[in-house]
Amino acid sequence: xxxxxxxxxxxxxxxxxxxxxxxxxxxxxxxxxxxxVGVGDxxxxxxxxxxxxxxxxxxxxxxxxxxxxxxVPLQHLGYKAAVVNFSDMYAMGGTPTQLTVGLAVSSxxxxxxxxxxxxxxxxxxxxxxxxxxxxxxxxxxxxLTLAVTVLGQVAKGGAIRRSxxxxxxxxxxxxxxxxxxxxxxxxxxxxxxxxxxPNLQPDLSEYQYPIERQLKPEARKDIxxxxxxxxxxxTSMMDVSDGLSSELxxxxxxxxxxxxxxxxxxxxxxxxxxxxxxxxxxxxTAVMNGGxxxxxxxxxxxxxxxxxxxxxxxxPIGHMTASDGxxxxxxxxxxxxxxxxxxxxxxx
Amino acid sequence: xxxxxxxxxxxxxxxxxxxxxxxxxxxxxxxxxxxxVGVGDxxxxxxxxxxxxxxxxxxxxxxxxxxxxxxVPLQHLGYKAAVVNFSDMYAMGGTPTQLTVGLAVSSxxxxxxxxxxxxxxxxxxxxxxxxxxxxxxxxxxxxLTLAVTVLGQVAKGGAIRRSxxxxxxxxxxxxxxxxxxxxxxxxxxxxxxxxxxPNLQPDLSEYQYPIERQLKPEARKDIxxxxxxxxxxxTSMMDVSDGLSSELxxxxxxxxxxxxxxxxxxxxxxxxxxxxxxxxxxxxTAVMNGGxxxxxxxxxxxxxxxxxxxxxxxxPIGHMTASDGxxxxxxxxxxxxxxxxxxxxxxx
Numbered sequence: 001x002x003x004x005x006x007x008x009x010x011x012x013x014x015x016x017x018x019x020x021x022x023x024x025x026x027x028x029x030x031x032x033x034x035x036x037v038g039v040g041d042x043x044x045x046x047x048x049x050x051x052x053x054x055x056x057x058x059x060x061x062x063x064x065x066x067x068x069x070x071x072v073p074l075q076h077l078g079y080k081a082a083v084v085n086f087s088d089m090y091a092m093g094g095t096p097t098q099l100t101v102g103l104a105v106s107s108x109x110x111x112x113x114x115x116x117x118x119x120x121x122x123x124x125x126x127x128x129x130x131x132x133x134x135x136x137x138x139x140x141x142x143x144l145t146l147a148v149t150v151l152g153q154v155a156k157g158g159a160i161r162r163s164x165x166x167x168x169x170x171x172x173x174x175x176x177x178x179x180x181x182x183x184x185x186x187x188x189x190x191x192x193x194x195x196x197x198p199n200l201q202p203d204l205s206e207y208q209y210p211i212e213r214q215l216k217p218e219a220r221k222d223i224x225x226x227x228x229x230x231x232x233x234x235t236s237m238m239d240v241s242d243g244l245s246s247e248l249x250x251x252x253x254x255x256x257x258x259x260x261x262x263x264x265x266x267x268x269x270x271x272x273x274x275x276x277x278x279x280x281x282x283x284x285t286a287v288m289n290g291g292x293x294x295x296x297x298x299x300x301x302x303x304x305x306x307x308x309x310x311x312x313x314x315x316p317i318g319h320m321t322a323s324d325g326x327x328x329x330x331x332x333x334x335x336x337x338x339x340x341x342x343x344x345x346x347x348x
Numbered sequence: 349x350x351x352x353x354x355x356x357x358x359x360x361x362x363x364x365x366x367x368x369x370x371x372x373x374x375x376x377x378x379x380x381x382x383x384x385v386g387v388g389d390x391x392x393x394x395x396x397x398x399x400x401x402x403x404x405x406x407x408x409x410x411x412x413x414x415x416x417x418x419x420v421p422l423q424h425l426g427y428k429a430a431v432v433n434f435s436d437m438y439a440m441g442g443t444p445t446q447l448t449v450g451l452a453v454s455s456x457x458x459x460x461x462x463x464x465x466x467x468x469x470x471x472x473x474x475x476x477x478x479x480x481x482x483x484x485x486x487x488x489x490x491x492l493t494l495a496v497t498v499l500g501q502v503a504k505g506g507a508i509r510r511s512x513x514x515x516x517x518x519x520x521x522x523x524x525x526x527x528x529x530x531x532x533x534x535x536x537x538x539x540x541x542x543x544x545x546p547n548l549q550p551d552l553s554e555y556q557y558p559i560e561r562q563l564k565p566e567a568r569k570d571i572x573x574x575x576x577x578x579x580x581x582x583t584s585m586m587d588v589s590d591g592l593s594s595e596l597x598x599x600x601x602x603x604x605x606x607x608x609x610x611x612x613x614x615x616x617x618x619x620x621x622x623x624x625x626x627x628x629x630x631x632x633t634a635v636m637n638g639g640x641x642x643x644x645x646x647x648x649x650x651x652x653x654x655x656x657x658x659x660x661x662x663x664p665i666g667h668m669t670a671s672d673g674x675x676x677x678x679x680x681x682x683x684x685x686x687x688x689x690x691x692x693x694x695x696x
Binding site (some may be wrong): 002018037039040042043046047048054056057058059060062063064065066088089091092094098100102104115133136139140141142143145150151152156158161163238239252279327 | 349366384385389390391392393395396397398401402403404405406408410411412413414431436437439440442446448449450451452482483484486487488489490491493495496499500502504507509510511544586587594602669687688
């Protein structure tokens with residue numbers, strides 16, 4: 001990253017908690033009529049309408065676990081923290097509407113660093129039409145932790161659960177997978193190279209796609225809209241945050257079914273394939289266990305196949321089964337049982 | 349605290365993220381009809397009714413900043429994390445209904461420690477009639493951070509803002525103040541004593557009240573109900589989390605008014621006064637700058653004075669003024685300008 005050689009550094013203590021909150025949340029203009037009171041009171045006041053159910057989801061992003069500030073710009077961090085929560089709303093077939101942010105930072109961060117985080121949050125909110133309505137800002141003994149809660153709405157009774165899949169339903173994924181994981185590999189390698197020789201200026205242009213997938217993921221609002229246009233209602237849906245393998249195990253468990261997906265159907269971008277080859281990582285590993293792609297994986301009735309067939313944004317990769325197991329069929333035809341690697345959040 | 353000499357310690361890695369979440373959220377039974385889907389999908393699904401507005405508030409509790417596990421039992425921590433957010437709902441004149449929890453912990457915590465935190469959260473939810481509907485559990489490089497978001501409801505258009513006070517309105521506080529701060533002083537002193545001589549068994553019986561105010565605060569649900577019964581609608585309200593001085597400055601700023609409160613009217617418990625004397629801390633300092641009492645401070649029209657007069661749960665301490673400043677009148681009659689000390693979250 002190119003950094004300002006003389007950045008302004010205002011210590012957090014200069015503003016204090018209330019001054020900081022005022023600065024970070026200045027000039028927020030709600031776009032939703034349902035936002036009655038935003039930031040600045042004991043609680044935000046919202047007015048949901050009777051036609052919708054309300055969705056709520058919370059995610060934590062912890063420095064040193066979910067991100068490394070050696071290569072994650074703070075604006076991107078704010079953007080991603082918002083988007084991964086928006087993705088949960090789309091994964092229910094809904095739309096995000098409001099967001100609250102809890103931010104804990106050590107005093108090593110100047111005010112300007114928090115401005116950057118908020119700039120990213122605000123940009124994501126503007127991009128997806130979401131109101132930032134509240135939060136809490138506090139110090140931490142070390143590091144930066146972001147706790148984002150998103151509220152959303154979905155047509156009454158229309159939330160798409162993980163549990164609704166039927167045997168023989170097709171399994172479909174949006175976009176392509178494995179990119180975010182390979183972007184992380186590139187960034188980790190560049191960090192190691194930089195630490196070994198800080199004068200080396202890396203050329204990352206050929207890795208642009210996987211890096212962008214890692215640093216600036218987008219939530220698939222467009223897919224939820226497209227499915228409505230095509231008059232396709234998924235029978236179950238979730239987003240790919242922990243890796244496809246983990247998500248398929250969730251869908252099969254919740255629906256009380258099994259599944260079969262085919263290795264040669266998995267959508268992988270050519271730039272991701274090239275990066276996999278260079279790193280000696282099997283592309284299937286990146287797709288199944290990588291995570292953070294924030295694509296949608298969903299099941300549709302066989303009767304809906306014609307509506308999505310050939311659509312470049314959606315790839316059928318297999319189907320649910322009435323039996324118990326969840327399997328990946330490799331190119332030799334062998335059924336390999338799926339295992340959830342996911343984040344292994346506590347193995348470190 | 350008396351600890352089990354042989355506590356069971358299951359490493360977090362043994363359960364993994366999903367196993368842990370299943371364990372912590374097992375057997376949750378929603379009490380609200382508005383909770384359609386709780387824990388276990390990409391988002392919780394709620395169905396607010398058309399008669400209410402929705403309230404949302406988020407708070408972070410960070411180890412080493414907001415609590416010290418040397419003297420805060422984990423169950424109490426969970427309880428307090430929930431209650432301080434419930435307090436925000438009551439401070440708007442509303443009722444908490446649902447809660448989500450983000451929990452980041454380092455691997456030094458065994459599974460049983462998180463069981464304790466959740467036991468406290470669940471107990472608070474049961475006590476206040478709130479559904480735990482979702483969350484996120486992750487590792488942290490060090491320490492424990494709790495991010496709690498509470499949703500609540502209030503009669504449509506009936507949220508009590510900070511900004512509604514009128515000049516000449518009475519300022520009233522519930523319960524008594526300064527206890528939580530003095531409890532903290534006792535606990536800090538006992539910690540220092542324990543570190544100097546671990547064999548010393550402290551007798552804390554005479555500090556029971558201030559310690560309980562610090563470790564296990566309650567939110568004033570009863571006051572909101574009592575005000576309804578008395579047919580008193582506060583013109584403005586907030587809860588005392590940062591210290592009365594800070595809250596009065598918020599109320600006056602939001603309402604564009606000044607205020608005068610009288611030192612000899614401040615409600616302080618005799619046990620707190622005794623502790624103040626012992627520690628050489630002026631009781632007014634504990635009340636004005638201590639915080640964490642989670643009482644309600646509100647303004648009422650003079651016309652409502654007769655309805656609350658003599659009520660043991662509510663103490664008029666002063667009144668709003670049309671002028672600019674916020675003052676404490678001491679026993680000599682001097683007007684001392686209020687300053688916000690609050691948490692000084694970033695001064696460490």
